[in-house]
Amino acid sequence: MNTHTIDTSAPVISADAYDTTAFYADADSIAVVTNTTAPDAVALPSPGASTAQLLAAAQEAGRRAVPGPLAETALVARPLLRRAGLPVPDGPLGYAVAPELTIRYARPAASPVGSAGCSGDDDTLLVTGTLRRVPWARTATAVVVLATAPSGPVLFTLAPDRAVLAPGVNLAEEPRDDLHLAAVEIPAAQVRRVSPELLDEARLRAALARAALIAGAAERCVDLTVAHTTARTQFGRPLSRFQAVKQEEARLIEEAALVRAVVQAAAVPLDIGGPAAHFAVAAAKTQASASAAEIARIAHQLHGAIGITRLNPLHLATTRLWSWRDEDGDETYWAPRLARPLTATTLWPALTATP
Amino acid sequence: MAFPDVVLPESACRLRAEVRAFLDEERARGTVLGRPDSWLAGWDPDFSRRLAERGWVGMALPVxxxxxxxxxxxxxxxIExxxxxxxxxxAHWVSDRQAGPSVLQHGTEEQRRFFLPRIAAGRCFFSIGMSEKGSGSDLASVATRAERTADGWRLTGTKMWTGGAHVNDYAIVLARTDDTEDRHAGLSQFIVDLRAPGVRVEPIRLMSGEHRFNAVHLDGVDVPDGMxxxxxxxxxxxxxxELAFERSGPERYLSTFPLLVSLLRELERRPATAEQxxxxxxxxxxxxxIRRLSLGVAAALDAGASPDTQAALVKDLGTRLESSLVDTVRGILPTPADPYATPGxxxxxxxxxxxxxxxxxxxGGTNEILRGIVTRGLEQHR
Incomplete structure (x- = not known):
């Protein structure tokens, strides 16, 4: 197995190390990076890990810009498979919430009103449509898909090689691939009928995983910026001795702490589910997405020119912030959903609902 | 920087329900009006006493x-x-937040026996006498002097921004007792009876016209040794x-929360737009x-730590939110602000x-000073 590791703590990263397209092409190395116990890598959490531990691991993956779908696998795909009662495959996993897919039953039940595929002798499906910008699809051993079959919501697993893959990337050059499905047959053994709540849970899990990654990238911005302003000297003193720099740096530190706090605070509610989970996760992703711009702005401003080059690792964090804030729902998606149930009398109880 | 996420104990959740029931009673009585900045401007000693009867003033003081x-x-x-x-x-805010804990920690046994039961009964209200005309953020430059007398001290100087000095019973006054090379040394705290001879309280009106703050002139005020x-x-x-206690509490992000509640009440009268x-x-x-961060500091304080940097961080974030909330609320529902409109x-x-x-x-420390503390704190943690 390939043991390719990126040392994302290095102050200067060599050109081929961050040439992520080349690196990601080798599916094996992804698995190795996310599973390795090498000092610089993040260990994939054990199956028994708590939500708080999974969030901490996702945050660490975000901080180190781990080139693999650790958060997606551990916080989204695996728990959804367990909820649906499907076996959890090894290796990196992708996910997609896609109610817009066209789904029919492959073996329609004989019916007096004709066989339109609205129910089947078994749950084998024929799926048509496009899964857009699936994180890490090209490296995933399976993609967990939540969709709506004629009978209601279903969850199924899809091997990416069953689809036509159109490669794409986000600003950080992380794979975001489209998967085109033309009447792809999904065997009944890979399909489970699920409750509509599982679709909501999938969206919450995806949003929280993304928020945890943002919290990690924000922390990286703080680490790199404080290191830079204490080491770099201008006019005979470190940048950090200038009041104007201190003031901005404090705002950066504070905004990053805020994102971390909303992510941590969602761990217990996510396990509880219901309105508490909705509130905590909607707040977490709203805040994480809303803070990304300010965090990236200050980190770059205090880094000066070196920060806008690939000679410095700052871009690993800031390009991820700019991508992740939009993925799995940006602040304009989550903020109204956070606010809609709130009234003058329920706002404070909602803020204090979780002990 | 470490901020533990907090899970409140079961006892705290029960307590919350009790406080809400009490607040419902008080709303019916017409004393709880959902006003912003009520820890600065909501002076009601009878309310404070009823709160004390429930055991909720000086509640962290020993039995x-x-x-x-x-x-x-x-x-x-x-308090949240x-x-x-x-x-x-x-009325009881400073007694509860600062004077009580301070007397407990630094006071003599005699001071504890005298002040603490009165504070916890909601019958002894304190002001803070720290700032002066020439000492805002630079507190160590205070010029108020305490001269030794036969049986105590004689205080001379003027304290500024002393909230509630015109209605409260005592002030904790910071004064210079000794001239030392290190200007941080040589300062001492005194409990000054605001009715004592030589104390003159002069109102400083806020721009709203309200009388909350005062200049407190100490014209040779005799303070016994025991104070x-x-x-x-x-x-x-x-x-x-005391700064971590003063800086991280819910009064550093909730001062304008009642205005947000008022906005939601207004928005319920019409369909809210997506942008709203x-x-x-x-x-x-x-x-x-910010509440979760603030709770994290409270938990650290509860565990006996001194999270000064974290407290400064929470106060900068929280007070900036208090301020920006007002403008955001104005933008969400354009409303001409009117001080003479019907109260509430x-x-x-x-x-x-x-x-x-x-x-x-x-x-409680300008945000520019707080941000300096945050940056320094993080650099030292590295």
């Missing part, structure tokens, strides 16, 4: 001194409930030791995050919060 012996997180739950409801808590609080020369250490909901959601997310209506609450807003990021 042997009349307190309730409750934990810091339980106190946190009580009171502030979110806009309850009038300013020196803590160590002679230990004043600086005592004052700075988005703005409310963004405010709510930020409030939630949205235009009046907006005017009140707006006129108070420059103070949020000044009081």
């Amino acid at each position: 042997e001194y009349g307190g309730a012996g409750r934990g810091f997180l339980e106190r946190y739950v009580v 409930e009171l502030l979110a409801a806009g309850a009038p808590v300013s 020196l609080l803590g160590q002679r020369g230990g004043g600086w250490k005592q004052v700075t030791g 909901l988005t703005q409310v959601g963004i405010l709510t997310a930020r409030l939630h995050g 209506t949205h235009p009046e609450l907006l005017a009140f919060a707006l006129l108070h807003s420059p103070g949020y990021t000044l009081r």
